[in-house]
Amino acid sequence: MIEIDRVSQVFQTSARSDHLALSDISLSVEEGAFVSILGPSGCGKSTLLYIVGGFVNPTSGIAKMKGKTITGPGPDRGPVFQEFALFPWKSVLGNVMYGPRQQGVRAVDAEAQSRALIEMVGLKGYENFYPKELSGGMKQRVALARTLAYHPEVLLMDEPFGALDAHTRTRLQNDLLNIWERDRKTVIFVTHSVDEAVFLSDKVVMMSRSPGRIRQIVDIELPRPRRRTELLLDPRYQKFVVDIERMFDDDDEAGPGA
Amino acid sequence: MRPRILPTDVLLGTAPIALVLALWQGLVSFGFAPVTLLPPPGIVFGRLLQQLVTSTFQQEIVATLIRLFGGFLIAVVFGVGIGIAAAASPAINSVVRPIVRVLAPLPKVALYPALLLLLGFNHESKITLVAADALFPILLSTYFGASTVEQKLIWSAMAAGTPRREILFKVVLPAAMPSILTGCRIGLVISCIVVFLAEMITSTDGLGHVLVTAARTFQAVDMFVPLITISLLGLILNGLLQAVRSYLLRGFPEV
Ligand SMILES: Nc1ncnc2c1ncn2[C@@H]1O[C@H](COP(=O)(O)OP(=O)(O)OP(=O)(O)O)[C@@H](O)[C@H]1O
C-alpha cells in the first residue's frame, strides 16, 4: 500500500546549518495493516508522516502510495494531527461535513453521513457546538470523524491521544480499534507510548534518536479482536512491552547521539 | 454560550461618559469657562434634537455618512485584498512591502490639496482621503492574520481535497478573520476622524463644514452639535461592527 524508499530529510535551520532529521528510511506498509511508529521526541516521526501525507517533499528518496509516487496531499491519505487543527469558524457538523463537500457529495447526503459519523465517535448532541466549546478528547474525536468522513484509504495519525488524560486515552484507543476492526483501513500511527503501540498495532517501527533512523521493526503477533483487559494479563503482550522498552533503554545508555 | 450583555456592563460603560458630561457641566456652572464659549451640555443636546429633525441637518449627516462609508468600504476591499494577496504570494509581498513602508507613515491629509485639484470638491476627494487613511491598518492586520494561519489548518483542508487556489478563500480568509476585523475597527475610527477633518478643511457640506461655519460666526452651540453628532455616529457604527464581529467570530475563542 505504502512504500517508503530510502527517504532522507534535511532541514535548513535558522542557524543556517543543515539538520538531518531523517536518514535513509525504508519501510513498507501493507494494505489493511495497523503500523505504529515509536521513537523519542525529535526523532522525525512527524516528519515521516508528513512525507507520506504529501505535505513535505523528502530531500532524497521517494514515498509511494499504491505504486504511485506521492507528490502532494490527497483524500486517499487522511491525517489526524496532534494539534487537532479543527476549523474554528465551523461547528462540529461543519468540520465533519467539510471533506465530503469538497469531494462533491450533495449537502443533504454529506450532512446525513456526517451526523452518523459524529454519533459513531460518541458526540451525538454536539453537532452545533464550536471547537472552542469542546474538551480535548472531544476535539480529538471530531478530528478523527472529520478525516474518516472523506473515506481515506490510509489514516495518518500523529500522536492523536498524546495530549489526553489516561482515561480518555484508553477509551479512544478502544474506539479506534473498533472502528479499525470494522473497516480495516491502513493506519500509520505515531506515538510515544509503548503500551499504546503494542496494544493497537500489527507492526511497531522503532526509530532511534536524531538523525532519525529505523532501529528495528517488531511484529506484534497477538490475536484480534483485542480486549485491553485481557491483553494486560497476557504474558505475550507483557513481553512485547518489556522487550521494546529494554531496547530503548539500551539506546539511551549508548550515550547522546546514539 | 455567547456572552450576554449584563445591565452592570451597560452601567460601567455609560458611567465614564456621564462623568465627562458632569465635568463639562461643572466647568460651565462654576464659571471656569464663559457660557458663550462653552455652552452647557443641556443646551447643546437640546439644540442637537432641534437640528436632527431639520432636513438641512439631515442632509449634512447623509453627506458625511456617504463619504465615511464609501472610503471605509474601499479601504476594506483593498486592505483585505492586498493583505491576503501579499501573505499568499512572496512575489506580491516583495512589491507591496516597500510601498507600504513608504506610504503608511505618510500623513495622508497632506495629499488632500492635490486630491481636491484632481477630483474636485465633492464626495470623491473626501472618499479617497478616508480610504487612504483607513487602508493601512486594515491591510497590515490582514497581512498579519493571513501570514500566521496555522499550517495544519491548510494541510487538513488540502488533504480533504481542497485545491491550492481555493485554500485562500476556504481557509486563509476565515482563519484570518479575527485580525481582519480588528483592523476594520481601527479603520472605522480613523474614517470618522478623517472624514470630519476633510470636511473642516475644504467642503461645502457635511458635519465638519457645519462646525467650521459655526466657528466663523462664533456660534458656540452650533459648533458643538456636529461634534456630538459625529461621536454618536462613531458609537453607533462601532456597535454595528461589533455585532458583525461577534457573529462572524462566534466560533473563535474570546472575541
Ligand atoms: N520545519 C522544520 N525546520 C527545521 N527543522 C525541523 C522542521 N521540522 C522538524 N524539524 C526538526 O526535525 C527533527 C524531527 O522533527 P519531528 O517533528 O519530525 O520529530 P518528532 O519525532 O515528531 O518529535 P515529537 O515526538 O516531539 O513530536 C527535529 O529535530 C526538529 O528540530
Ligand SMILES: [Mg+2]
Ligand atoms: Mg511529532
